[in-house]
Amino acid sequence: MRLVIAKCSVDYIGRLTAHLPPATRLIMVKSDGSVLVHSDTGGYKPLMWMTPPCRLEESEGLWRVVNKGGEELQITVEEILHDGAHVLGTDPGLVKDGVEAHLQVLLAAAPQTLGEGYTLVRREYMTAIGPVDLLCKDADGASVAVEIKRRGEIDGVEQLTRYLELLGRDPLLAPVRGIFAAQEIKPQARVLAEDRGIRCVVLDYNALRGVVKDELTLF
Known part of the structure; x- marks a missing residue:
């Protein structure tokens, strides 16, 4: 330049x-x-x-x-x-922080965020229509499929519903429960998820990264 x-x-x-x-x-x-x-x-x-x-x-x-x-x-x-x-060299491009890929990596490393006793089976667990973000086991050993979004909307709930239908046909996994995890979940998406027996979890990106706010609180 x-x-x-x-x-x-x-x-x-x-x-x-x-x-x-x-x-x-x-x-x-x-x-x-x-x-x-x-x-x-x-x-x-x-x-x-x-x-x-x-x-x-x-x-x-x-x-x-x-x-x-x-x-x-x-x-x-x-x-x-x-x-x-000035020779600037090749620019690697913009790397966005807090995108779904980052959330998936962080949640895979800390599945207990979803509940006490949760463990990771694997990331990107493949189904016939694509991979579900995380497949976990809860404290009782039951299978849990987790779909992760930065902003949780109705289409994400629909996507997880399709994954659950397919995973539930596998006798080695069934029954499979679902968790819809996002930094923000729209009210309509929450209503639809809960109506279908899917639990919603709001993710704190900074907490997943281990970043503690340096401020005093009363409670």
Whole structure:
């Protein structure tokens, strides 16, 4: 990535025209060919930009960024205050915290969260229509299928219902009870689950991670 701080004016020529009068701005030239012009205020969005595929032509005092559609960004450079290049390497992408996969791993490591004496049989227990998130045994040795969601809605209850029907046909597992576990369970989903004999469990993500809130409480 190339970062240039310059006193410049910018003109966009294309389906319409736009003009930025002279000021000190940040020009970003990314390795994918993008060129973005930022100010120090106004939020995260660039003032003007050109996305790839495009080409950058530099001459004394003028940068021309042209895309394949003929649109053009003209940056008139009065003075360059900084011009530096940095190799950032390959970005691994955004990793979301608290998604269903994380909840599944944490709950598999602590099945007792579901009830005293609960043990894990296996994660991703396969059925004919896909894997149920966790198959556990309760304190009495009975089978329990657990479906995990970040936000528990009706479709998740329906999904677990189908799993329970299939698992209940296996004489080695039957009878199989169900637990619908989520960080948040919608009222309609709770009503449907309880009507079908499925227990609902609200998960505390921080508690599963072992994060204790550093605050005083009365009770």
